[in-house]
Amino acid sequence: MENEIRMASILNIEGLKKSFGRKEVLHGLSLSVEKGKVYGLLGRNGEGKTTLIRILLGIIPADAGSVVYQGRPISFASSAYKASIGYIPEDPFFYDVMSIREFLDFNRGFYPRWNPGKAAGYLSDYSLDPRAKIRELSRGMKLKLALATALAAEPDLLVLDDPTSGLDVPTRQDFLRDIIRELAAAGTTVFFATHMVHELERIVERLGILHGGRLILDEDFGRIKELTMRVSLTFEGEAPLALRLPGTICEQKNGKHTETVVYPWGEAAEAQVVHLSPVRKDIHPMSLEDIFVSFVTRV
Numbered sequence: 001m002e003n004e005i006r007m008a009s010i011l012n013i014e015g016l017k018k019s020f021g022r023k024e025v026l027h028g029l030s031l032s033v034e035k036g037k038v039y040g041l042l043g044r045n046g047e048g049k050t051t052l053i054r055i056l057l058g059i060i061p062a063d064a065g066s067v068v069y070q071g072r073p074i075s076f077a078s079s080a081y082k083a084s085i086g087y088i089p090e091d092p093f094f095y096d097v098m099s100i101r102e103f104l105d106f107n108r109g110f111y112p113r114w115n116p117g118k119a120a121g122y123l124s125d126y127s128l129d130p131r132a133k134i135r136e137l138s139r140g141m142k143l144k145l146a147l148a149t150a151l152a153a154e155p156d157l158l159v160l161d162d163p164t165s166g167l168d169v170p171t172r173q174d175f176l177r178d179i180i181r182e183l184a185a186a187g188t189t190v191f192f193a194t195h196m197v198h199e200l201e202r203i204v205e206r207l208g209i210l211h212g213g214r215l216i217l218d219e220d221f222g223r224i225k226e227l228t229m230r231v232s233l234t235f236e237g238e239a240p241l242a243l244r245l246p247g248t249i250c251e252q253k254n255g256k257h258t259e260t261v262v263y264p265w266g267e268a269a270e271a272q273v274v275h276l277s278p279v280r281k282d283i284h285p286m287s288l289e290d291i292f293v294s295f296v297t298r299v
Contacts, residue, residue, distance in 0.1 A: 010035045010157055010189045011056075016065035018051055025051045027213040028065065033157075033191055033206075038183070040204035040221070041193040042292055048213045049193040050090075053161050056191075057087060070156065083111055086150030086158040086188075090165050092142060096135035100128055100145060104152070111153035122148035125178075140171040147175065151182055158183065160192040164199060176202055197289040207288075211296045227264035228291050232257070233278040243276060245269045250298045261286070261294040 011033040018026040025048045033039045043049050054060045056067060061076035068074070069081050094103065100123065108114040123130055126144040128137075137145065143163060150158060160179075164172040176199065183190060194200060200207065200221075207224055209217040217224070231245065239258045243251065246268040249261040262269050265283075273281060286294070 008034050010070055011191070012066075012068040013052075013056075014066045014068075016052070016055065016067070017063045018048075018055060018060075019063055025213050026055075026062075029210075029213065029215055030065075031208055031215055031218055033189060035189055036187050037205045038190040038192060038203050039206045039208065040200035041191065041208045041210055042195070042197065042200060043193070043210035044195050044296065047210045049195075049210060050161055052210075053087075053089075053159055053191075053193060056159065057085070058082065083153075084113070084156045086153055086155035088143070088146045088150055088158070088160050088163040090162040092146040092163075094134045094142060094145075096133070098134055099130065100132050100134065100137075101130035103134060103145070104130075104149060107149050107153070113154040115152055115154055118154070119148060119152035122151060140167055140174075143167065143171070143175060144178075147178060147182075151186070151188075154186070155188060157189045157191065160190065160194070162194045162196070165194075165196065172199065179203065197292050201288045209292060209295050217295055224263070224291060225285065225288070227266070228286050228294075229262050229265040229269075230282075230284050230286050230290070231260045231262055231265075231269075231273065232282040232284075233260075233273065233276065234280040235276075236279050240276065243272070245272050249294050261291075263291075 009032040014030050016026050016029040017024070029052065041049055055062045058074065058076055058078055066073055072081065074081050098106065104119050108116070126148060128141065128145060128148065134142065146163070164175055179190070192200065192204065204221045207217065207219060207221045208215050233239070233243070235256050237256065239253050239256055243258060243260055245260055245262050247262045247264055247266070249263055251258065251260040
């Protein structure tokens with residue numbers, strides 16, 4: 001099964017390590033991104049998301065490990081592969097003295113599959129005047145220009161590094177809606193790294209959680225949502241010191257009450273709850289935000 005996933009993947013990362021001085025940022029990280037899917041990498045600021053992306057894009061070298069993109073190993077010295085990757089960072093760089101048209105004309109030289117018709121269509125969709133100077137644009141409009149530029153290149157892989165951080169909610173929602181619409185039509189693979197949980201819940205198909213430079217969860221998003229449960233139990237007397245529910249992520253005890261997060265919830269955990277004979281039990285699914293907090297604060 002694992003080999004089948006790797007064969008269908010556009011990106012395979014194995015054993016990636018990176019340190020800055022004495023601080024090890026990535027600790028042997030491995031993951032695969034399946035073609036045509038949206039992979040969401042969720043992690044708090046400082047957990048190594050941007051470092052991983054900079055290695056992927058050849059901006060900085062890795063200390064160890066490998067990155068294979070479309071079946072070919074890439075390295076810090078590689079460059080040709082970048083023409084098929086679109087990239088939108090948290091703070092896209094623009095030459096503010098340029099007009100929108102000049103900026104697009106400048107970028108088209110880097111991408112052999114550049115589609116001028118699509119570029120013009122995106123400007124119309126996003127109400128961007130090609131004559132406008134970039135310095136006159138709001139942050140939200142600059143983000144839409146970055147998206148138009150990335151998609152006009154017709155990339156096989158679109159890499160997003162917290163691009164909506166600092167934007168108001170309506171603008172973020174518009175951006176995500178545009179991504180969903182455009183990428184569904186194009187079949188583009190997306191690698192979306194963010195610390196903003198709500199960004200991913202609407203679009204992600206596979207989810208990774210990065211914590212302490214390690215991937216502590218890498219699973220189908222639907223499975224995570226379906227099988228992560230909050231189990232609240234009340235006992236007649238003092239609650240057991242440890243419930244030992246299979247799949248326990250974190251657990252809290254308060255007198256007669258316990259609250260446990262379990263993944264994956266299944267027959268073994270359910271049987272253990274029955275065995276414990278609580279006087280009351282409540283078992284509920286969780287939001288992605290609560291799931292994320294549980295995994296990064298696990299005991």
